[in-house]
Amino acid sequence: MDHLSVTRGTFWHVTDFHYDVNYTASTGSTDDMCWAKTSVRGRTGGNKPGKFGDYACDAPLALVNSAVDAMKKIDPNPDFILWTGDDTAHVSDQYFSEEKVLEIISTLSNIIQQSFQYTLVIPVLGNHDFHPKNQAPIGESSIQSKVAEIWAEWLRSIDTEAYSSFRSSGRYWADIPNSSVTMVALNTLLWYKSNDLTSGIPDSDPSGLDPDGQFVWADELLTGLSERKRRVYLVGHIPPGSFERYQQTQAGFHWYQERHNDRYIQMVEKHAAVIEAQFFAHHHTDSFRLFFKDQKTNDPGTPISYQLIAPGVTPWRSTLSPETGANNPGIRLITYDRGSGQILEVSTYYLNLTKANLEGEADWTLEYDFTSAYNLDSITPTSLYSLARDLKNERSIFEKYYQANTVSLEDPAKCTAKCQTLHWCTITEVDYTRFNDCNIATLASVNSAMALTLMMLSVLIR
Numbered sequence: 001m002d003h004l005s006v007t008r009g010t011f012w013h014v015t016d017f018h019y020d021v022n023y024t025a026s027t028g029s030t031d032d033m034c035w036a037k038t039s040v041r042g043r044t045g046g047n048k049p050g051k052f053g054d055y056a057c058d059a060p061l062a063l064v065n066s067a068v069d070a071m072k073k074i075d076p077n078p079d080f081i082l083w084t085g086d087d088t089a090h091v092s093d094q095y096f097s098e099e100k101v102l103e104i105i106s107t108l109s110n111i112i113q114q115s116f117q118y119t120l121v122i123p124v125l126g127n128h129d130f131h132p133k134n135q136a137p138i139g140e141s142s143i144q145s146k147v148a149e150i151w152a153e154w155l156r157s158i159d160t161e162a163y164s165s166f167r168s169s170g171r172y173w174a175d176i177p178n179s180s181v182t183m184v185a186l187n188t189l190l191w192y193k194s195n196d197l198t199s200g201i202p203d204s205d206p207s208g209l210d211p212d213g214q215f216v217w218a219d220e221l222l223t224g225l226s227e228r229k230r231r232v233y234l235v236g237h238i239p240p241g242s243f244e245r246y247q248q249t250q251a252g253f254h255w256y257q258e259r260h261n262d263r264y265i266q267m268v269e270k271h272a273a274v275i276e277a278q279f280f281a282h283h284h285t286d287s288f289r290l291f292f293k294d295q296k297t298n299d300p301g302t303p304i305s306y307q308l309i310a311p312g313v314t315p316w317r318s319t320l321s322p323e324t325g326a327n328n329p330g331i332r333l334i335t336y337d338r339g340s341g342q343i344l345e346v347s348t349y350y351l352n353l354t355k356a357n358l359e360g361e362a363d364w365t366l367e368y369d370f371t372s373a374y375n376l377d378s379i380t381p382t383s384l385y386s387l388a389r390d391l392k393n394e395r396s397i398f399e400k401y402y403q404a405n406t407v408s409l410e411d412p413a414k415c416t417a418k419c420q421t422l423h424w425c426t427i428t429e430v431d432y433t434r435f436n437d438c439n440i441a442t443l444a445s446v447n448s449a450m451a452l453t454l455m456m457l458s459v460l461i462r
């Protein structure tokens with residue numbers, strides 16, 4: 001083996017399958033999540049859903065299987081698989097029970113396990129993996145304990161501490177064998193503003209500012225990993241900062257409670273030296289975020305850390321706002337240096353859903369390689385900051401990014417100059433106040449009453 005093949009490793013990042021057990025090809029209704037027209041929901045309009053999915057719906061089993069088959073075909077021997085959650089469909093809680101959610105998590109886990117029998121899998125739960133959705137309890141819960149059993153083989157293959165840590169808190173850490181990389185898997189659901197089990201806790205209660213003591217846990221862990229000279233990949237389901245596909249208000253749309261967004265930024269600032277990269281999901285879109293030294297006060301700051309947000313497998317068109325849109329299904333292969341932990345390449349593979357349905361065949365192909373598409377020597381906070389400035393100023397480079405943002409679904413011409421500014425602000429300003437100041441160019445195109453109605457309608461978001 002040559003030197004490169006020894007030091008280079010790969011891993012898959014897959015996420016947001018949103019497998020819908022009720023998806024019914026041909027006879028379902030695209031007006032009704034592609035459920036059968038005789039289903040309990042009883043709506044009858046819409047078009048015929050295709051074999052591999054529809055942009056108005058979540059993923060049928062054929063799409064889930066084709067994604068995992070593609071992973072197996074493209075790289076059957078990755079060092080590990082990062083799987084960042086959201087396994088169930090975007091339908092109301094009344095159609096679910098804890099048992100049904102667990103069944104879906106179990107089905108997807110089995111599909112991955114059967115294709116990658118000997119591969120280390122690093123899983124976390126998404127906000128759609130609880131019942132009721134978004135309501136992840138602090139500490140132990142029935143659903144989390146049962147998921148720990150489903151994932152017992154994976155988690156125990158890391159060590160018994162990873163297993164018991166996930167079971168009791170939804171978080172854990174794992175050294176990747178034969179590398180300097182340590183995965184720190186966070187339970188981001190505790191910081192979600194739609195999680196009523198944490199959002200109502202006042203700041204005066206220690207669980208308000210730091211639910212389940214996760215920031216304290218991460219602080220001690222990262223300090224120890226720095227002493228061990230490890231390179232950390234911070235991973236989780238919901239990312240900090242603002243969503244890049246929401247133009248309804250200048251303040252934008254974000255997921256974390258502000259107090260937790262602030263603490264997340266502080267954590268990254270303090271431990272930037274040991275954090276090599278961050279991998280998150282939940283948006284279903286392809287984007288990235290930058291963190292800066294003294295972010296609150298310095299402008300322009302020095303970039304110190306970055307986060308890559310991976311596209312989802314589900315193509316589902318979000319109800320959050322009209323401009324949020326749908327996406328083609330995506331999966332992502334990441335090449336890294338096992339010694340330094342540095343990310344060398346990010347290769348996104350995708351399924352052109354329209355074409356797949358027409359041909360009756362799922363032909364997953366390379367969408368793009370990050371470094372060659374953007375002509376970068378390396379992926380670092382500095383190179384990504386330089387790319388971000390190019391995205392802001394050079395339309396042709398921005399259009400490449402925008403094309404990738406929906407996994408080659410939406411025409412970049414749809415994104416106006418204001419929309420382009422919004423993307424720049426979400427990438428470079430993870431802090432909410434600073435994002436709002438930056439996003440002055442994105443004027444609400446609807447009046448506030450209309451925006452409120454849209455907000456009320458968007459209960460099923462992401």
Ligand SMILES: [Zn+2]
Nearest residue numbers: 016086282462
């Ligand atoms: Zn999702």
Ligand SMILES: [Zn+2]
Nearest residue numbers: 086126127282
């Ligand atoms: Zn999610």
